[in-house]
C-alpha cells in the first residue's frame with residue numbers, strides 16, 4: 001500500500017493541465033468519491049494494525065498534496081486565461097455611480113429659468129469686489145453699518161478690496177457699461193463675517209434681478225414678483241409686500257409668500273403667521289441710476305434680491321444651513337429625484 005501511495009505522490013507531483021476540462025478530469029480521477037485516493041481510503045481498513053499509523057500519515061500526505069496540486073493548477077490556469085483573453089474594453093472597471101446636482105444649483109437653475117421666461121438674461125460679476133461696486137455705487141452712506149468690519153470681509157492689504165456682501169454689486173457692474181433697456185438676473189455667492197451655525201454661514205448665495213427702462217413702475221415689479229412666486233411655489237401661492245428700507249431702492253419692500261409648508265394655516269416654519277419672507281425689492285433709487293451713468297429723468301427701474309438657501313429651505317425643508325457646504329453624499333443623494 002505504501003508503494004501505491006508513493007507512486008501516486010510522484011504522479012501527482014508531475015501533473016499538468018492544459019484546459020479546464022483536463023483539470024476537472026484530474027480532479028475526478030484523484031479527489032472525487034470514486035477517485036484513486038478514496039479507493040485507498042477504503043482499503044485502509046485492511047491495513048494491519050502495526051502499519052496503520054505509518055500508512056495513515058502517508059495517505060493524509062497524499063490527500064493534502066493532491067488537493068494543493070489541483071488548486072495550484074487551477075490558479076495558474078486561471079491566471080493564464082486572464083492574460084490570454086483580450087480585455088473587454090467596453091466593460092466598466094467598477095460600477096460608476098452618477099452624481100447628483102447640488103440642491104442650491106437645482107433651485108438656482110429654476111429661478112433663472114423662471115426669470116428668463118420674462119426676458120431676463122444672465123449677468124455676472126466678481127466675488128472679490130471693491131467698495132465702490134458693493135457699497136458706494138449702491139448709494140450706501142459713508143458711515144452705513146453694512147460697511148462695518150463685523151459684516152464685511154476685507155482683503156487685508158487693501159481696505160478697499162472686499163468679498164462682496166450681496167449680489168447687488170452686479171447691478172452696478174452692468175449699469176456702468178450698459179444703457180437701458182436692462183433686464184438681468186445675477187446668481188452668485190456672497191460673503192458675510194458671521195459666526196457659522198445652523199441658520200447662518202459666512203458664505204451663501206443670492207439671486208439679484210434688475211430691470212431698467214422707460215416707464216418701469218412698481219406695478220411691473222409686483223406682477224413679476226407674483227409670477228415668480230407662483231411659478232416657484234405653485235399657482236395657489238399668495239404674496240404680500242411690506243414697506244422696508246434698502247439704500248439702493250426707494251420705495252423698498254420685503255416680499256412674503258403664503259407659507260408653502262402649511263399652506264398658510266400656520267406652522268413652526270412660518271412661526272404660526274402663515275407667511276414667510278423670501279426677498280427684498282424696490283424701485284431703483286435715482287441716485288443709483290445716476291451714480292452708474294444712467295439718466296434718472298429718462299429711466300426708472302426695479303430690483304430684487306433673494307437668498308437661494310432660503311428658497312431651497314422652503315422647497316425642501318433643509319433644517320441646517322451647514323448641510324449645503326459639507327459635501328455629505330448622503331444628503332446630496334436625497335435630491336436625486338429633483339435632478
Ligand code: DAH
Nearest residue numbers: 166168280281282303304305
Ligand atoms: N442686497 C440685499 C441684501 O443682501 C437684497 C436686496 C434687497 C436686493 C432689495 C435688491 C433689492 O436688489 O432691491 O439683503
